[in-house]
Amino acid sequence: MNKKLVEIRNLSTQFKKGANIHKAIEGITFDVYEGESLGIVGESGSGKTTLGRTILRLLTPFHGTIQFDGIDLSSMDAKQLRVWRKDFQMIFQNPYESLSPRLKVGEIIEEPMVIQKMLTPKERTNKVYEMLENVGLPKSAYQKTIHEFSGGQRQRVAIARALVMNPRLVIADEPVSALDVSVQAQILNLLKELQTEFNLTYIFISHDLSVVHHMSDRVGVLNKGHMLEIAAKNEIYQNPIHPYTKSLLASIPKVNPMMRGLEAEPVEVPPQPPYPPHLIDIGNDHYVAADVIEIQNYRMNKQVHKSES
Amino acid sequence: MVTMLDVKNLKVMFHSKQAEMVAVDEVSFSVRAGETVALIGESGSGKSVTSQAIMGLLPDNGRIAGGEVSFLNQNLVKLSEKEMRRIRGMKISMIFQDATVSLNPTMKIGKQIVEGLHYHQLFPKKESKGEALRLLSIVGFENPSDIYHQYPGELSGGMKQRALIAMAISCEPQLVIADEPTTALDVTIQKQILDLMDDYKRRTETSILLITHDFGLVSEYADRVLVMYEGKIVEAADVFTLFRNPVHPYTKGLMNSIPRIEDPRVMLQTVRDMAVQEGTFEGRVFAPEVFSKDGVTYHAPSALIEVEKGHFVRFFTNKMEVSRT
Numbered sequence A: 001m002n003k004k005l006v007e008i009r010n011l012s013t014q015f016k017k018g019a020n021i022h023k024a025i026e027g028i029t030f031d032v033y034e035g036e037s038l039g040i041v042g043e044s045g046s047g048k049t050t051l052g053r054t055i056l057r058l059l060t061p062f063h064g065t066i067q068f069d070g071i072d073l074s075s076m077d078a079k080q081l082r083v084w085r086k087d088f089q090m091i092f093q094n095p096y097e098s099l100s101p102r103l104k105v106g107e108i109i110e111e112p113m114v115i116q117k118m119l120t121p122k123e124r125t126n127k128v129y130e131m132l133e134n135v136g137l138p139k140s141a142y143q144k145t146i147h148e149f150s151g152g153q154r155q156r157v158a159i160a161r162a163l164v165m166n167p168r169l170v171i172a173d174e175p176v177s178a179l180d181v182s183v184q185a186q187i188l189n190l191l192k193e194l195q196t197e198f199n200l201t202y203i204f205i206s207h208d209l210s211v212v213h214h215m216s217d218r219v220g221v222l223n224k225g226h227m228l229e230i231a232a233k234n235e236i237y238q239n240p241i242h243p244y245t246k247s248l249l250a251s252i253p254k255v256n257p258m259m260r261g262l263e264a265e266p267v268e269v270p271p272q273p274p275y276p277p278h279l280i281d282i283g284n285d286h287y288v289a290a291d292v293i294e295i296q297n298y299r300m301n302k303q304v305h306k307s308e309s
Numbered sequence B: 001m002v003t004m005l006d007v008k009n010l011k012v013m014f015h016s017k018q019a020e021m022v023a024v025d026e027v028s029f030s031v032r033a034g035e036t037v038a039l040i041g042e043s044g045s046g047k048s049v050t051s052q053a054i055m056g057l058l059p060d061n062g063r064i065a066g067g068e069v070s071f072l073n074q075n076l077v078k079l080s081e082k083e084m085r086r087i088r089g090m091k092i093s094m095i096f097q098d099a100t101v102s103l104n105p106t107m108k109i110g111k112q113i114v115e116g117l118h119y120h121q122l123f124p125k126k127e128s129k130g131e132a133l134r135l136l137s138i139v140g141f142e143n144p145s146d147i148y149h150q151y152p153g154e155l156s157g158g159m160k161q162r163a164l165i166a167m168a169i170s171c172e173p174q175l176v177i178a179d180e181p182t183t184a185l186d187v188t189i190q191k192q193i194l195d196l197m198d199d200y201k202r203r204t205e206t207s208i209l210l211i212t213h214d215f216g217l218v219s220e221y222a223d224r225v226l227v228m229y230e231g232k233i234v235e236a237a238d239v240f241t242l243f244r245n246p247v248h249p250y251t252k253g254l255m256n257s258i259p260r261i262e263d264p265r266v267m268l269q270t271v272r273d274m275a276v277q278e279g280t281f282e283g284r285v286f287a288p289e290v291f292s293k294d295g296v297t298y299h300a301p302s303a304l305i306e307v308e309k310g311h312f313v314r315f316f317t318n319k320m321e322v323s324r325t
């Protein structure tokens, strides 16, 4: 396996809601390997965006550490972080909100280089044209503003902006959820091509399990702020252990009207304990939140399956 | 079965400084009582404009340039704004694509729902809070009384969309036009909400016009499907027929561009790939209106062609039979 690029330990982020404290994510631990694409799935409100924003230190964690290439980001202040910002970038769900409507597209893409005081103006302009080409936009896009583009084109601009600094880690938060299927296919293809070309590491956040399956090498399952299971893609999709993971998989649309009413039996999901779970390695780098008895049962089932086949 | 909505040759135009542009072109379809009709197509194909025209909510620079919209045999195109307002919200209700713009950011969720209930006078004022809480739990909130007191900005994207759906079903409409109602939601909640709308529809004979680009939803909930491209309907059939035998390359392209778990392809196929493969005119998705074949000039037929019973397709390749003009 490749070397670890990100190591997340016991990460928690909280929001104040009036007098209450809301634990948006709690006790999250996992690694991201260089060059891989790690998918994060979970329901609305499970904490996916909060997790992404905390890793990139757009939010300050309440507890825990984030090591990026051996450096601890969790306790850095804004000034210290600035040096590292270029190495990690985020692509947001809503390209309408995240890109400035007043700037030209060329300026939007150039901006991170200006902030980092990189290259000469001439070199920066060339770099912008190079990025436009990489994401499949025409040269003429440089002079336009973001209103003049469709959702898919705006997402291409967002991708160009995110990649212009040659980041090592890209967190894509629902990058195609707001796009229609035909444009979604183009953007997913583009993200895959660029990953190979620039040797990028992705954290790919989505509630769409088919999209995550298509894009990821490993997948982590988030529910109510806790990570419940994390493993290689095929382990998660073909050999899910946690009942919550099973229930998510059972709800994937079949895209076939003949299968109506033939849905998988709904899976009973036990209530989530109030404290973050400890993940147990059941082999094959497959980690799952489970107690000792559940693990024993699982191992026994696996033995039975083996002896049957 | 009663025809709830009947749209005939609807044409919508937008004007800008330079020119007029046709956004919806001769669109015809009907929705019967208790039926779910899906309108599917890529971004910019004219789905939202079609629904805005039905609701009388076109932006100022848009106008209905032809055709009829009948709702229970009443032509809505002819109604005054005041009469239209009574139909909207009471009989036809709309769930918009973007919850962020449809919710008032400065008003608590509960208050917004209660105001809607008051406006339509469906509940005595005393009971409206209880009703609002019931609606919030219907759309899947486990803690409706917390949500009741929150502002839209404090909710995640999916939570906002659910609040909006609660508002839309609060007036017990006869026709719900749902424009991408669950695009921002995860599968579990999406399913929960659409099951709920489906169940509500069955109990009350409500009709649903479901606007979406998601074939998963169409396969699960639609009775009939209209595929729209560049303002025109290119294919129409009942859902089983369409999935068994999609004919138009655009429909096939949409179906092939969805990632599926059982599918090992590394790259997805796009609509353009499909058009090229299906031998349309120079890889264009559409046939041009006038074309030549063997030195003879033809006009592409403007009406949909019935390729099998109840299955209509717009002309797209010169391999389809056309008459000489």
Ligand SMILES: Nc1ncnc2c1ncn2[C@@H]1O[C@H](COP(=O)(O)OP(=O)(O)OP(=O)(O)O)[C@@H](O)[C@H]1O
Pocket: A015, A016, A022, A024, A042, A043, A044, A045, A046, A047, A048, A049, A050, A051, A207, B154, B155, B156, B157, B158, B159, B186
């Ligand atoms: N700025 C904030 N202030 C207060 N609460 C917040 C804030 N941002 C998120 N939350 C809360 O934290 C929880 C997790 O939200 P988050 O946006 O991370 O979810 P998500 O998994 O990305 O959901 P979605 O799929 O709907 O985008 C939710 O309960 C949300 O209400």
Ligand SMILES: Nc1ncnc2c1ncn2[C@@H]1O[C@H](COP(=O)(O)OP(=O)(O)OP(=O)(O)O)[C@@H](O)[C@H]1O
Pocket: A180, B014, B015, B023, B041, B042, B043, B044, B045, B046, B047, B048, B049, B050, B059, B061, B062, B097, B213
């Ligand atoms: N206010 C407007 N002024 C001018 N043109 C408009 C206006 N609103 C929509 N249009 C144009 O009408 C066409 C159809 O747009 P519409 O919003 O119906 O697309 P859609 O199918 O709903 O797409 P999406 O999936 O992105 O919502 C587009 O070409 C769009 O640019």
Ligand SMILES: [Mg+2]
Pocket: A048, A049, A050, A173, B156, B157
């Ligand atoms: Mg999110």
Ligand SMILES: [Mg+2]
Pocket: B047, B048, B049, B097, B179
């Ligand atoms: Mg629309």
